[in-house]
Amino acid sequence: MEQIVFNxxxxxxxxxxxxxxxxxxxxxxxxxxxxxxxxxxxxxxICYYIYGQFHLPFALALVAATVGVGIIGVIFEVFFFRRVxxxxxxxxxxxxxxxxxxxxLENIALFAFGEKQRGVPDVLDGVLxxxxxxxxxxxxxxxxxxxxxxxxxxxxxxxxxTGRAMRALAQDREATLLMGVDVERISAIGFGIGAGLAGLxxxxxxxxSGVNAGIGIAITTKAFIMIMxxxxxxxxxSLLGAVVLGFxxxxxxxxxxxxxxxxxxxxxxxxxxxxxxxxxxxKPWG
Amino acid sequence: xxxxxxxxxxxxxxxAGLLASLAxxxxxxxAYADNVLKIGVLGVMSGPxxxxxxVSKYSxxxxxxxxxxxxxxxxxxxxxxIEIDAVDDxxxxxLAVTGAxxxxxxxxxxxxxxxxxxxxxxxxxxxxEKYNVMMFSYSFTRxxxxxxxxxxxxxxxxxxxxxxxxxxxxxDKQDLKSVSFIVLNSAEALKxxxxxxxxxxxxxxxxxxxxxxxxxxxxxxxxxxxxxxGGNPGLIVLSGVSPADTPKLIKTARQLGYKGLLEAETAQxxxxxxxxxxxxxxxxxxxxxxxxxxxxxxxxxxxxDHYKKIAGEWNDEAGTKAYALEMILKTIQKAGPAAITDTxxxxxxxxxxxxxxxxxxxxxxxxxxxxxxxxxxxQIGLPMVINTIADGAFKTLFIGTVQ
Numbered sequence: 001m002e003q004i005v006f007n008x009x010x011x012x013x014x015x016x017x018x019x020x021x022x023x024x025x026x027x028x029x030x031x032x033x034x035x036x037x038x039x040x041x042x043x044x045x046i047c048y049y050i051y052g053q054f055h056l057p058f059a060l061a062l063v064a065a066t067v068g069v070g071i072i073g074v075i076f077e078v079f080f081f082r083r084v085x086x087x088x089x090x091x092x093x094x095x096x097x098x099x100x101x102x103x104x105l106e107n108i109a110l111f112a113f114g115e116k117q118r119g120v121p122d123v124l125d126g127v128l129x130x131x132x133x134x135x136x137x138x139x140x141x142x143x144x145x146x147x148x149x150x151x152x153x154x155x156x157x158x159x160x161x162t163g164r165a166m167r168a169l170a171q172d173r174e175a176t177l178l179m180g181v182d183v184e185r186i187s188a189i190g191f192g193i194g195a196g197l198a199g200l201x202x203x204x205x206x207x208x209s210g211v212n213a214g215i216g217i218a219i220t221t222k223a224f225i226m227i228m229x230x231x232x233x234x235x236x237x238s239l240l241g242a243v244v245l246g247f248x249x250x251x252x253x254x255x256x257x258x259x260x261x262x263x264x265x266x267x268x269x270x271x272x273x274x275x276x277x278x279x280x281x282x283k284p285w286g
Numbered sequence: 287x288x289x290x291x292x293x294x295x296x297x298x299x300x301x302a303g304l305l306a307s308l309a310x311x312x313x314x315x316x317a318y319a320d321n322v323l324k325i326g327v328l329g330v331m332s333g334p335x336x337x338x339x340x341v342s343k344y345s346x347x348x349x350x351x352x353x354x355x356x357x358x359x360x361x362x363x364x365x366x367x368i369e370i371d372a373v374d375d376x377x378x379x380x381l382a383v384t385g386a387x388x389x390x391x392x393x394x395x396x397x398x399x400x401x402x403x404x405x406x407x408x409x410x411x412x413x414x415e416k417y418n419v420m421m422f423s424y425s426f427t428r429x430x431x432x433x434x435x436x437x438x439x440x441x442x443x444x445x446x447x448x449x450x451x452x453x454x455x456x457x458d459k460q461d462l463k464s465v466s467f468i469v470l471n472s473a474e475a476l477k478x479x480x481x482x483x484x485x486x487x488x489x490x491x492x493x494x495x496x497x498x499x500x501x502x503x504x505x506x507x508x509x510x511x512x513x514x515x516g517g518n519p520g521l522i523v524l525s526g527v528s529p530a531d532t533p534k535l536i537k538t539a540r541q542l543g544y545k546g547l548l549e550a551e552t553a554q555x556x557x558x559x560x561x562x563x564x565x566x567x568x569x570x571x572x573x574x575x576x577x578x579x580x581x582x583x584x585x586x587x588x589x590x591d592h593y594k595k596i597a598g599e600w601n602d603e604a605g606t607k608a609y610a611l612e613m614i615l616k617t618i619q620k621a622g623p624a625a626i627t628d629t630x631x632x633x634x635x636x637x638x639x640x641x642x643x644x645x646x647x648x649x650x651x652x653x654x655x656x657x658x659x660x661x662x663x664x665q666i667g668l669p670m671v672i673n674t675i676a677d678g679a680f681k682t683l684f685i686g687t688v689q
Binding site for chain 2: 257
């Protein structure tokens with residue numbers, strides 16, 4: 001039982017970091033970032049090279065992954081999404097562009113980093129026993145860092161001027177513009193932070209699961225499941241979605257035959273969306 | 287008028303010159319084309335399983351480069367340059383069909399390496415059979431290589447062939463008594479698992495669990511491995527797992543306190559495993575090719591060097607995939623030049639084909655096998671090299687054979 005709880009906690013925390021980034025981008029810009037998993041992958045590779053290959057401190061790798069992928073996000077927003085948002089009359093254009101950026105990142109990564117799975121040395125290599133549970137220290141580190149990061153982001157969004165502007169933008173773009181907020185700057189910052197979170201999640205998880213150029217699709221799929229459960233565009237909802245998915249996986253794998261776990265999760269998701277299509281928390285303005 | 291005539295005449299001369307040049311170019315092109323043997327590679331070269339198709343492609347390119355450096359492959363006293371024509375099917379049956387049509391109908395390929403999985407092989411097989419193209423594919427389902435499918439050759443050793451040999455070895459040498467399975471949740475891997483479970487039971491092992499699967503793209507294996515480790519089996523078999531997942535599964539099992547044996551039924555890469563699992567990988571057992579130093583020939587060393595130049599780094603998976611193009615070329619050499627376009631001759635050569643294995647030290651031979659499994663010889667007779675990891679490197683545990 002303790003093992004299931006610990007597994008659920010680690011899964012929930014790491015999923016939450018992934019879901020927060022995609023939620024931030026969706027809430028600020030109303031764009032489903034299909035490239036989120038690929039940004040996660042790029043963050044993983046940055047960590048792999050800085051920490052795994054150049055043997056620089058892990059903390060530096062985390063910062064580099066966050067900043068590096070954040071900059072990619074800002075570039076995407078300024079040069080691609082901003083222009084499409086201005087000229088396109090349909091929302092699907094932004095979505096298609098997002099799919100395009102996903103393919104772009106994946107193919108560049110395949111070309112630059114190769115097809116192989118990459119891993120890094122353990123940051124911490126001990127294993128603790130808590131009750132009946134095996135608790136590796138590296139997973140405990142990921143759990144702690146994820147929790148701290150989530151708390152920091154919530155504080156940032158809640159209490160800083162930029163965070164308030166982002167929330168205002170999420171609620172009503174026109175009204176925010178009329179209030180004198182530099183909407184384009186906030187959009188770029190929002191996209192940058194969302195992308196940076198994806199990069200940071202990739203860098204954190206490379207210590208547990210490694211990284212390869214094709215990992216992005218699976219990550220994006222899970223991110224979408226979480227925001228569908230919690231409610232697209234709602235930060236608290238994405239956290240809830242992450243906890244639901246994390247514990248559903250942990251409990252499912254423990255009590256069900258493996259192949260049934262995701263079948264049950266998807267069936268549950270379909271039934272849930274029929275009953276509550278906007279997710280548990282929905283859009284605050286929806 | 288005179289000016290116009292002069293212009294016309296000049297244009298006529300230019301046109302004639304152009305036509306003559308074209309004719310020369312075409313002639314040269316045709317002469318060159320006569321000496322080219324085009325080999326298609328169709329497989330997944332992007333996405334999470336990109337390694338499968340890319341290793342096939344790089345292996346074919348490495349072999350082609352080695353022959354081409356010698357002026358080409360000698361078939362019936364004439365040298366043929368080998369040209370590799372690769373298409374990424376993205377593991378999508380629709381794209382595999384489109385890719386196969388391009389390779390076969392547009393590019394005139396008669397020999398194809400790939401695809402990599404059941405779904406893409408099934409989709410391409412009718413086209414290959416219709417146009418009598420030989421496919422050297424990498425999947426596990428027996429029916430794909432059994433009559434009435436005479437054009438598809440299996441290029442690897444599946445788990446249902448390694449399983450009985452490895453189980454018997456571990457049972458006899460290390461007193462193995464029980465086994466559990468962890469499987470990628472895909473149709474192909476599940477089928478492979480079923481065959482391996484049967485082999486384990488036949489070998490007298492107690493199967494503690496075989497229903498534990500994980501999803502492709504999983505980032506955390508603790509939930510699924512916790513359950514398997516809880517059964518405390520003597521051996522955990524990683525059935526049908528992607529090389530990307532292997533180190534994570536090994537590391538997780540060891541972190542959960544598992545002390546028993548771990549084995550993968552598919553070829554793995556040492557760098558991927560040691561990078562991802564570190565010391566936890568010691569003692570891990572997997573299928574390999576001819577890439578361990580103690581068994582590789584000079585030819586294999588050269589192949590590895592060529593592979594590194596093309597791919598940037600070596601991948602141990604290529605130790606098994608090195609064989610496909612080599613077998614195609616050696617069989618065509620035996621069948622004669624007509625087999626370049628007539629694969630019926632190639633098929634007729636298969637049953638009695640035998641040639642020295644260039645990749646291994648000693649006097650090992652290459653031939654086709656598989657009658658026991660497919661009712662016909664439609665499998666490359668790869669040496670069943672079983673490796674284990676010791677001091678961070680693959681060491682050959684033993685070499686078995688597929689009958």
